[in-house]
Amino acid sequence: MTTETDMSSQLTxxxxxxxxxxxxxxxxxxxxxxxxxxxxRGWLQFSRNRLAMTGFVTLLLMFAVAILAPQxxxxxxxxxxxxxRLVAPSALHWLGTDQLGRDLYSRLLYGTRxxxxxxxLIVAIVAPLGLLIGSVAGYAGxxxxxxxxxxxxxFLAFPKLVLALAFVAALKPGLTSVVAAIALTAWxxxxxxxxxxxxxxxxxxxxxxxxLTGASPSRIVFRHIMPLCISPVIVRVALxxxxxxxxxxxxxxxGMGAQAPSPEWGAMIASTRGFILxxxxxxxxxxxxxxxxxxxxxxxxxxxRDVFDPKSD
Amino acid sequence: MEINVQNLKVRFAxxxxxxxxxxxxxxxxxxxxxGIVGESxxxxxxxxxxxxxxxxxxxxxxxxxxxxxxxxxxxADETAMRQIRGKRAGLIMQDPKYSLNPVMSIGAxxxxxWRTHRGGGRxxxxxxxxxxxxxxxxxxxxxxxxxxxxxxxxxxxxxxxIAMMLAPNPEILIADExxxxxxxxxxxxxxxxxxxxxxxxxxxxxxISHDLPLVSRFCxxxxxxxxxxxxxxxxxxxxxxxQHPYTRGLLECLPSLARPCKRLKTMQRSDAWTA
Amino acid sequence: xxxxxxxxxxxxxxxxxxxxxxxxxxxxxxxxxGLVGESxxxxxxxxxxxAGLNQSxxxxxxxxxxxxxxxxxKGFFRDVQMVFQDPYGSLHPRQTIERVLAEPLLVHGIGDxxxxxxxxxxxxxxxLAMRYRYPHQLSGGQRQRVAIARALIxxxxxLLLDExxxxxxxxxxxxxxxxxxDMRESKALTYIMVGHNLAAVAHLCDEIGVMQxxxxxxxxSAASLRDRRIGNSYxxxxxxLSDDIDESFVTHDN
Numbered sequence: 001m002t003t004e005t006d007m008s009s010q011l012t013x014x015x016x017x018x019x020x021x022x023x024x025x026x027x028x029x030x031x032x033x034x035x036x037x038x039x040x041r042g043w044l045q046f047s048r049n050r051l052a053m054t055g056f057v058t059l060l061l062m063f064a065v066a067i068l069a070p071q072x073x074x075x076x077x078x079x080x081x082x083x084x085r086l087v088a089p090s091a092l093h094w095l096g097t098d099q100l101g102r103d104l105y106s107r108l109l110y111g112t113r114x115x116x117x118x119x120x121l122i123v124a125i126v127a128p129l130g131l132l133i134g135s136v137a138g139y140a141g142x143x144x145x146x147x148x149x150x151x152x153x154x155f156l157a158f159p160k161l162v163l164a165l166a167f168v169a170a171l172k173p174g175l176t177s178v179v180a181a182i183a184l185t186a187w188x189x190x191x192x193x194x195x196x197x198x199x200x201x202x203x204x205x206x207x208x209x210x211x212l213t214g215a216s217p218s219r220i221v222f223r224h225i226m227p228l229c230i231s232p233v234i235v236r237v238a239l240x241x242x243x244x245x246x247x248x249x250x251x252x253x254x255g256m257g258a259q260a261p262s263p264e265w266g267a268m269i270a271s272t273r274g275f276i277l278x279x280x281x282x283x284x285x286x287x288x289x290x291x292x293x294x295x296x297x298x299x300x301x302x303x304x305r306d307v308f309d310p311k312s313d
Numbered sequence: 314m315e316i317n318v319q320n321l322k323v324r325f326a327x328x329x330x331x332x333x334x335x336x337x338x339x340x341x342x343x344x345x346x347x348g349i350v351g352e353s354x355x356x357x358x359x360x361x362x363x364x365x366x367x368x369x370x371x372x373x374x375x376x377x378x379x380x381x382x383x384x385x386x387x388x389a390d391e392t393a394m395r396q397i398r399g400k401r402a403g404l405i406m407q408d409p410k411y412s413l414n415p416v417m418s419i420g421a422x423x424x425x426x427w428r429t430h431r432g433g434g435r436x437x438x439x440x441x442x443x444x445x446x447x448x449x450x451x452x453x454x455x456x457x458x459x460x461x462x463x464x465x466x467x468x469x470x471x472x473x474x475i476a477m478m479l480a481p482n483p484e485i486l487i488a489d490e491x492x493x494x495x496x497x498x499x500x501x502x503x504x505x506x507x508x509x510x511x512x513x514x515x516x517x518x519x520x521i522s523h524d525l526p527l528v529s530r531f532c533x534x535x536x537x538x539x540x541x542x543x544x545x546x547x548x549x550x551x552x553x554x555x556q557h558p559y560t561r562g563l564l565e566c567l568p569s570l571a572r573p574c575k576r577l578k579t580m581q582r583s584d585a586w587t588a
Numbered sequence: 589x590x591x592x593x594x595x596x597x598x599x600x601x602x603x604x605x606x607x608x609x610x611x612x613x614x615x616x617x618x619x620x621x622g623l624v625g626e627s628x629x630x631x632x633x634x635x636x637x638x639a640g641l642n643q644s645x646x647x648x649x650x651x652x653x654x655x656x657x658x659x660x661x662k663g664f665f666r667d668v669q670m671v672f673q674d675p676y677g678s679l680h681p682r683q684t685i686e687r688v689l690a691e692p693l694l695v696h697g698i699g700d701x702x703x704x705x706x707x708x709x710x711x712x713x714x715x716l717a718m719r720y721r722y723p724h725q726l727s728g729g730q731r732q733r734v735a736i737a738r739a740l741i742x743x744x745x746x747l748l749l750d751e752x753x754x755x756x757x758x759x760x761x762x763x764x765x766x767x768x769x770d771m772r773e774s775k776a777l778t779y780i781m782v783g784h785n786l787a788a789v790a791h792l793c794d795e796i797g798v799m800q801x802x803x804x805x806x807x808x809s810a811a812s813l814r815d816r817r818i819g820n821s822y823x824x825x826x827x828x829l830s831d832d833i834d835e836s837f838v839t840h841d842n
Contacts, residue, residue, distance in 0.1 A: 027721070029720065031687065033720060034721070034722065205677040206678050209672065209678055212669060213696070228682060
């Protein structure tokens with residue numbers, strides 16, 4: 001807790017020493033300052049990795065594009081112009097038009113929303129769920145562990161594609177089916193990861209010390225063990241999302257995802273693949289977008305792993 | 314065989330510039346037992362490893378002179394170093410479980426070392442391995458030769474490690490905190506064993522430790538290091554007449570059964586020591 | 589004389605191995621008992637069973653006359669605390685010192701957290717400015733001081749010390765041993781200290797229990813140990829080994 005005098009002295013340091021020295025100080029004056037300092041140090045280390053920064057900046061740009069798509073688009077992505085089908089990139093249509101005369105550039109921008117939106121939604125479901133199940137299983141041990149791990153095994157056994165087909169048959173094709181199918185099959189590895197980490201941490205002296213305060217098992221798992229599992233989970237998430245983007249695009253390509261006229265990248269490739277020889281840019285450009293998104297997440301994940309789990313020489 | 318170290322400096326790059334871990338250490342070592350004593354951060358391990366050029370990648374080593382029996386270590390390349398490491402100089406570290414290959418039996422590892430440095434056939438190498446295990450006073454050499462590292466106790470593991478290091482018949486043995494993780498009784502046995510081997514084979518011994526009284530029992534000379542510098546060099550028998558306040562501090566702050574006291578004397582560090 | 593801790597026929601089994609074999613001893617209020625032995629003697633196991641970290645033991649343990657079950661109550665943890673050997677492993681790597689010290693207070697619902705943390709830090713001679721540092725920003729000796737502060741912050745009656753200075757530099761060991769002696773005196777604590785360094789244990793403790801292969805082979809006062817009034821041959825051997833190391837500057841001391 002900081003008092004009035006603490007706050008004003010912190011502000012003074014900000015003005016005189018500069019915020020950088022405030023971050024890197026040896027004697028932080030509040031928990032917030034300590035956490036900020038730790039994050040800043042991690043950021044410094046991350047930013048030294050050029051490839052990781054490339055991935056990070058690319059992703060920032062993609063998220064910006066997704067948010068600002070309406071402002072950045074030159075045309076309405078769904079407006080058809082059958083007189084100008086399959087036009088090559090030109091001044092009017094920066095990336096040309098597809099088989100129905102829709103502006104590819106605008107469709108690409110709006111497609112970013114769909115792809116990144118799916119990725120974020122899936123991760124938001126999958127990571128916390130896996131972390132929770134894994135930590136509880138790892139700490140509790142015994143029959144709780146056994147039951148939770150068998151449940152995990154069951155979901156791990158489902159193939160994504162078949163499950164998606166099943167969802168499509170049960171519900172209607174659409175983003176919901178894709179998100180559901182991927183989410184249900186993507187969480188088990190996180191549970192396993194969290195469980196493995198927990199089983200190691202469980203024996204550490206600092207956990208024994210916390211047990212000796214009389215803390216309840218739930219307090220120990222939620223307040224002390226789960227925060228330590230977050231780093232490996234974050235790294236795994238960043239690396240997994242690249243795969244999730246590809247899977248989602250693949251399902252879209254198979255027609256199970258967003259339906260026409262939605263500008264989902266996978267569907268865009270599917271509907272125009274017949275034109276690949278003459279109007280090659282029409283299916284290729286969404287393909288490149290998928291590739292760039294996937295690679296960017298991959299580079300980000302590598303960079304995060306080097307910061308959280310450095311392999312010293 | 315003589316090791317000559319003059320003005321050895323080891324530094325590490327860090328975001329805040331360079332950090333000097335060893336700040337100009339000089340000493341010579343002939344066919345004798347030399348101990349380097351210091352607390353954590355004194356640079357004693359780095360000094361020893363510099364002789365074999367076994368420093369971490371980020372470390373940068375400079376010296377006016379760094380020679381091993383005439384070979385210029387400072388400017389030697391990896392090929393030249395391979396002729397010295399293991400072959401002419403052995404290194405024993407603190408935990409044998411980390412230095413021994415966990416998936417090979419002890420005998421196989423020793424035999425492999427033998428064959429790498431001395432040549433010869435498999436049977437010959439295995440016989441040599443049994444003989445070496447016997448020399449390190451292991452009671453049942455054949456059984457231990459078939460065992461794996463995790464099956465051995467700390468003391469046995471260290472004996473196996475020593476046997477492996479002796480296989481190429483080196484001229485010097487460097488023991489880096491080799492007994493710190495062992496029980497007191499085992500510690501004494503291992504050091505006595507090292508003492509014996511070194512004497513009978515005419516080897517030199519470089520003993521790195523944080524335990525000043527222990528080192529002075531087993532070595533001829535002792536170097537005391539603090540914050541990257543040698544603050545005192547003395548004959549082991551002259552320990553009582555140590556001049557430097559740090560050395561005296563190290564001796565006086567130890568709890569003793571013979572001289573009990575209410576409060577232990579603590580070290581009053583002085584900036585003058587790092588000047 | 590009040591008995592603070594009573595241990596009766598304590599046995600601990602791991603898999604099919606008897607690690608502690610029917611140990612019995614008691615410790616008076618305000619006294620300090622040192623348990624010495626080599627690795628594998630079972631001394632740390634006894635301590636962990638006493639602390640409540642190990643729940644698979646048989647026999648009887650009594651604190652202040654009350655029997656304790658393998659599963660301890662919160663009140664027990666208020667009265668009995670432990671300091672671990674490894675300063676690097678006993679603090680949560682992602683929590684600031686202040687958070688580490690606050691935890692026992694939060695769990696027990698003790699108020700006035702900030703003031704108590706400040707007091708705890710000053711008792712172990714840690715500058716208050718360090719309170720928002722992370723463990724990796726402290727030295728080994730400083731971490732051990734935090735561990736001691738954490739153990740003492742909820743005002744326990746008993747401190748169990750598992751080789752508290754074995755992993756520390758010799759000069760830091762002296763400071764920490766002095767600190768532990770001061771704390772014991774100022775707070776009237778009862779100690780059980782486990783260690784393999786006879787001199788360090790005898791410095792802090794008035795009574796010594798010698799363990800070998802899971803058994804308590806001898807119990808004697810520190811004074812008797814020093815004066816070599818020893819009954820058991822194993823204890824004698826340990827004493828001689830300690831002498832070996834001592835001798836090099838005992839003879840020079842005049």
